[in-house]
Amino acid sequence: MNSSYDRRRLFRASAAAVVALGLKDPFSHALAADQSSLGRPVKLEAGDTILFQGDSITDAGRDRRRNGVNDPRGFGSGYPMMIASGLLRDYPANGLQIFNRGISGNKVPDLAARWQQDCIDLEPNLLSILIGVNDIWHKRSGKYDGTVESFHSGLTELLIQTTAQLPETTIVICEPFVLRCGAIDDSWFPEFTERREAARKVADSLSLRWVPFQEMFDEAVKVAEPKYWAGDGVHPTMAGHALMAKTWRETLEI
Template identity: 55%
Template sequence: MPNETSRREFLRLSALATAASVVGACTSASQTVPGGTSRVASRAAGGRVTPGTVLFQGDSITDVGRNKTNAAANATPALGGGYPLLVAAGVLRDVPDPAWRFFNRGISGNRVPDLQARWDADTIALKPDVLSILIGVNDYWHMRNGRYNGTLADYESQYAALLAATRTALPSTRLVIMEPFVLVTGSVDASWHPDFDARRAAARRVADRAGATWVALQEPLDAAAARTGPAYWLGDGVHPTPAGHALIAELWRKAVGI
């Protein structure tokens, strides 16, 4: 008879195949944020996760074909086909409560200035308890192909300003900053480094200064790519495959603790 560990792994993989979940409940501690404490708390010593509003923001890696005419919370078309859907599905299964409200407002092609231009309507107005942001690859990629002239300093200062404005408007919102990532395959070659790595470091500095939860992604993706090859996780070096989205969702839930 399979042991308990094997049974759990089978159930986890089965859930991923149906896009119902990525991981079981996570147990990492919550992070106190400047200006207040989020209503969405982490599970601690048998404690209960308090449901609330979770908003995902970013570019195409977050967008993943979401239906932008559907603004409903917890709606599969509105969440898109990537890690936001998998995070939402897992939490809704593990901590069932109608108070959960998951939203995805990622837009393909966005850079930090694009977020700034739509921030009031697409973020502040939703008053999330947890705000998750993944942004940065286009700030570099579009610069490489001549479609944008933003510098590393621009990326860091604009990102910091965005978070500072968010803290002012939403002092109790828990900020979650996801690490920008790439793998050398498809559209990404070795010439992306070390410049792209500098963007990753800038995002970490911005997160630390804002007191945000940091979701490390590059190192886990590097380790996964070493086992199977990079295209298994990021088909073109930038955009995750289903396996890549599942890994990102798992890492997000572990870091955030819900």
């Protein structure tokens, strides 16, 4: 497999969302970036369970009373709904069972507190986690005192526990991201960058899959202003969620 070609396909496919702007290849310079996040394609088997975990970006306004498998009202309006709908369309013979358990406001400790019921007990074959922005946002608002170090250690502990209890599960860590608009200003940095890098270190140390959402949005803001993708700098717009869903699927090649 030609990894350079795969990276090119990923970013050019993402660029299709803004091709109307008339730019030939707005993501071309990113093609030389690290290739390790691509890995091998994820192979979906008959009866596989897929679970999306995270905070409000994953929650996306879902009805938390509707936690059944493949229940559209339980998915919200964000990237998990878009991904799940596409997978169910594209793999009708597989009998996929897909869940969204993202909860608005969650930080790493919140995931840990509900992990047995909302993850381990579901025994997912494919687990996607997007977490991290509240760990700094709540600290900035005085509601939390977690540090970069506690974020790293907490996420590491949670994922070691998960790999021990679900050794056959493919775990995907989605890169935490922010865009410089709305609630996001220079005072978020460099701490947010340090937390994002901590997430990548955890994924690398445990050989987990990585979806480069910050990298994706860093390229996207070159062809449309940040608020086009995330009005408050954190929560994606329809376009932002669609770009996330596209990148997630193309990174994992499913």
